Amino acid sequence: MPNPANDHALALLVRKLDSIAGLSDKERQAILRLPATTKVLQPKQDIVRDGDRPSRCCLVLEGWACRYKLLSEGRRQILSFHIPGDVPDLQSLHIHSMDHSLCAATKAVVAFIPHDALRDLINRFPNVATVLWRDTLIDAAVFRQWMTGMGRRSAYARMAHLFCEMYLKLEAVSLAGEHRCPLPLTQTDLADALGLTSVHVNRTLKELRGSGLLTLRGSTLVVDRWDELVQAAEFDPTYLHLEQRAAE
Numbered sequence: 001m002p003n004p005a006n007d008h009a010l011a012l013l014v015r016k017l018d019s020i021a022g023l024s025d026k027e028r029q030a031i032l033r034l035p036a037t038t039k040v041l042q043p044k045q046d047i048v049r050d051g052d053r054p055s056r057c058c059l060v061l062e063g064w065a066c067r068y069k070l071l072s073e074g075r076r077q078i079l080s081f082h083i084p085g086d087v088p089d090l091q092s093l094h095i096h097s098m099d100h101s102l103c104a105a106t107k108a109v110v111a112f113i114p115h116d117a118l119r120d121l122i123n124r125f126p127n128v129a130t131v132l133w134r135d136t137l138i139d140a141a142v143f144r145q146w147m148t149g150m151g152r153r154s155a156y157a158r159m160a161h162l163f164c165e166m167y168l169k170l171e172a173v174s175l176a177g178e179h180r181c182p183l184p185l186t187q188t189d190l191a192d193a194l195g196l197t198s199v200h201v202n203r204t205l206k207e208l209r210g211s212g213l214l215t216l217r218g219s220t221l222v223v224d225r226w227d228e229l230v231q232a233a234e235f236d237p238t239y240l241h242l243e244q245r246a247a248e
Helices: 004-020 025-032 117-122 126-152 155-172 186-196 198-210 228-234 240-247
Strands: 037-040 044-046 056-062 065-070 076-082 099-103 106-115 178-181 212-216 220-224
Touching: 004 056, 004 106, 004 126, 025 117, 025 126, 037 099, 044 065, 056 117, 065 186, 076 126, 076 186, 106 117, 106 126, 106 220, 117 126, 126 155, 155 186, 155 198, 155 220, 186 198, 198 212
Parallel strands: none
Antiparallel strands: 037 106, 044 099, 056 106, 065 076, 065 099, 178 220, 212 220
């Protein structure tokens, strides 16, 4: 019998992949027939752990997820944030042992798709493999930006850059607009992502608010002066390839 939850999950995957490079009708239908199981996760609940050998990939349906590495004494470095439509562990199709962990950053709903089903799909539809490969290349471009920020940007510019990036990613999947977007992250999350202390995060947020660039209202980010935020971050969105996605 049809499963509405699975239909919603796979339709979201179709929309995400279609936005990257375009799919044929046959490819869309094949994706919609993939087996998937959904699960509700609580904040910080692990999806897959460092050292695991997973047999399925995870598609984010609701909420946010994050990749992270846990160091000694419980210190955590967040490596990336993921929003609905993202498949943050695609590499597990080919790199069988996880070298980092993936968890829900907020309360989230995810769908699990078996590796065997995905491998069969990409063997039958090589263009789907190309689209997935392109998605991982864009993911790698985001990593390079984060590395540049951690090494060379000030805390102020680093935080401004993250806010610009997340706003545009959310806008691309119709989850943001008019320079307003959800930002359901704690100051600890921001500290772990930006390589700062919570005290430094608090001080930097106050500085950004004090400059009139943005406002935080609960879990909502409002960018009051977008062009100036972009300038403060030295933000060039080329690495997200959003214009190319839209054109295609």
